[in-house]
Amino acid sequence: MIDTIARTQHMNLHLMSGGSGLHILKSITFAIKPGEVISVVGPSGSGKTSLLMVLGGLEKASDGLVSVGGKNLGGLNEDQLADVRRQNIGILFQNFHLIPSMTALENVALALEIAFDDLPLAEIRARARSALAEVGLSERETHLPSALSGGEQQRVGLARAIVTRPRLLLADEPTGNLDQQTAASAIDLLFGLARRNTMAVLLITHDNGLAMRADRRMQLDRGELREVEAGG
Numbered sequence: 001m002i003d004t005i006a007r008t009q010h011m012n013l014h015l016m017s018g019g020s021g022l023h024i025l026k027s028i029t030f031a032i033k034p035g036e037v038i039s040v041v042g043p044s045g046s047g048k049t050s051l052l053m054v055l056g057g058l059e060k061a062s063d064g065l066v067s068v069g070g071k072n073l074g075g076l077n078e079d080q081l082a083d084v085r086r087q088n089i090g091i092l093f094q095n096f097h098l099i100p101s102m103t104a105l106e107n108v109a110l111a112l113e114i115a116f117d118d119l120p121l122a123e124i125r126a127r128a129r130s131a132l133a134e135v136g137l138s139e140r141e142t143h144l145p146s147a148l149s150g151g152e153q154q155r156v157g158l159a160r161a162i163v164t165r166p167r168l169l170l171a172d173e174p175t176g177n178l179d180q181q182t183a184a185s186a187i188d189l190l191f192g193l194a195r196r197n198t199m200a201v202l203l204i205t206h207d208n209g210l211a212m213r214a215d216r217r218m219q220l221d222r223g224e225l226r227e228v229e230a231g232g
């Protein structure tokens, strides 16, 4: 069994903006183990979302190593990258990104259909149902997103992110649009799923209280990542 699900070594990200180059992520070296929950805090513009995009294979690092599920992303073409994403990664967004015309069950099922286009329909429905049950929404299968509360919509988002059984969940401010109490229970649910399914989680958050609950805490500052020591 591999002892890291994702790691980077001296990874840099440069982007062009208005004709000049920006050094967004600076020599980042870190690793996340199966089942580990790591929080990343940092000021606006420090590179948190960019880090998530690179780890998710959605943005290519300029140099250095990025490895997910034992595969070096730098050497892969778009199809191979899509395979690595499908086999390893789930993404949870702040704004849920549910499709408004689809029911909760259809939203979750769609993610599975896209990831595994050869799965029989009955299997897709069964797995989507089970993912909705895991987030406590069995009673809401046929509801459209507009008929769900913000917290429920985020739970559908979570069901959609875990229905493919990712080994790494990348969560970008997943509770940013929820009130404090709903946010806390969404995080309880997320952490519980991570423990039960040995799913690693990289949690980007502005909320220090939530960040403190992770196994490890990291801080990004102007593109530089450092570990926050316990008690720090």
Ligand SMILES: Nc1ncnc2c1ncn2[C@@H]1O[C@H](COP(=O)(O)OP(=O)(O)OP(=O)(O)O)[C@@H](O)[C@H]1O
Binding pocket: 015, 016, 017, 022, 024, 042, 043, 044, 045, 046, 047, 048, 049, 050, 051
């Ligand atoms: N496509 C892009 N082209 C040029 N610059 C970009 C691009 N995407 C992001 N940036 C810049 O990279 C820096 C880091 O952005 P990023 O979104 O990763 O920060 P963040 O820490 O997630 O911020 P926030 O907390 O506000 O979401 C910012 O200065 C941003 O303007």
